[in-house]
Amino acid sequence: MAELGRRKFLGAVGAAGIGTIVTARAAGAETAGRGGGVVFVGSYTSSPPAGHGLDVASRSGAALRLERTVPSVPDASWFALSANRSVLYATNELVPDGAVTALSLRAPANPRVLNTQPSKGSAPTHLSVHPSGRYLLTANYGSGSVVVHPIRQDGSLAEVSDLAQHTGAERDAHAHQVVTDPSGRWVLAVDLGADSVYVYRLDLGTGKLTKHEQVVLPSGAGPRHLAFHPGGRVAYVLGELRAEVTVAAWDAARGKLTLGEVVPTVDANAPVPSYPGEIAVSPDGGFVYASNRGEDTIATFAVRDSGRAISRVGNVATGGVWPRHFTLDPSGRWIYVSNQRSGTVNWLPRDPKTGLPGRSQGSLAVPSVATVLFR
Template structure:
């Protein structure tokens, strides 16, 4: 597949689109666009754009209809695209973010944020009225380290996202075993650390997801297969850990080292899912006992190898796993009673890294 080639000119999804990131350095095609069948959730690849190096994470802004992609290189950058009938069209040139190795990005209002893993920082970029990003308004450098000398020798910001109110910006740092709560200056766009929540040393927090109720957040750790349940107080900007929950069974962890990657919670808040690389599994947790009490109920195969990302569709009835090493995106139907994913199909996407829906 060459950059920008249309693989299938039809759109059986009736206009619904999914965008899939992939590592170009690993043979991926960049940003792949697929249609989504409204009845089955099946993906059909339509086109790909290879102009961005290693777009390891994507974000879609619904208010402007703009898709953003990080470029996870030494000189980190972000690119913006608008979706057209013929595929994705760049919304101006890529913009450097002032940090290296960005692995995540998100938007809030007229701001875009990137988590720069290699340099251990978070960047705040302004967005024009049409959604085009400008140069960074601020770059907030993290400080600290962790006990794992190979992975935590310095800060490694892995995720940055606004809280449900949009008042705070949270950054998850694998290298410092902490989550920083940042305040955003509305005039300048600069980020300022308001509070820092310390998590257990050596666990390597990677990603965070909020429960739709807004008062609970779940932090997934990469260096230990754990999920930390936290209370979130939006009024004070406080994140307080209350419990740790294993995401793999002891038997599974003893066979191969697990590397959890992604956590997803549907809009109805009934379940929680985690993807785990190494064991190549998706774990289902019931939240029937309350948002603070996830209970592991089942574990299924991810449908491929090394699930780097896991996302639920808007209905919460389907899950999509981006399996990096097997080079595919696999989708699952979710049992409405148990939340257990049932494999329904897959599509080849070399070196797949993430999935977002437009």
């Protein structure tokens, strides 16, 4: 498929040397907020230069340091934690036919593989744990499907209990994300190829999905990910093919997503295409962030009207190239960006009052890096 071919190409572009670290400036380290703890870093092992798969890193101040690579977790492009944070789940995106892996965190700094299960589709790019703790939900980008794996008592994965296949009207379907809404009642899947957000019911007894609604965005929008406002009544849908955020009202009682205003993530004269990568909301709900891979920036949006309106207040360089993913640290004072092409995780201080990130204060080299998760 054309989109899958583009993904493999992008994953193959340059990165930095293994394990090199540039420590944060002293002032940055002093204001890092909550430090320490375990950090998981995922990278592509099948894309040159080959990444490590799953790395465990430690944190001192704001700076990350690689501690060890966990074997047998190839192409780890996304992570999710179990409800009690005792099990880590990872996509194995580029392995033949696609797979997902469960790892015990009984010793958090030394994850142990429990088992790996086929994802029943190609290029699984995203996964999440249902709030019930009973099911793992995975989006297969290559084959455009969403699958459900029951979670056993020890956290390992049983065989797939259901598969929902998407169909694109103008392009092949490419499911890119699957999450549960804040109420826990609905499962939402974002499909880039179908220009749609699917809303499902999940039967907790059988592990079966039932389609409730398909919300179709304008042709060519290419929705990639969505993030909910903490109030639970608004979702922000990030377009990858069109660099924009669509603000959507969310009615949890009816499982109804209503599309609203559309706000660009870049200026009109920005590099084309911009290929936005990730979207997130600050813990206080005051700001929305989106990464732009074309211009290598994080866009910041100020939130108004209880989340129902946003305005872009600035774009800041990520300190690297091709920001596939970013995450806020537990304190909300630092943003960690996975710059895939430069092979660096960069950390940027975040002003909680203005919402704006500052310049990169340091970086950790991880070839073909894809994602970072704080435990």
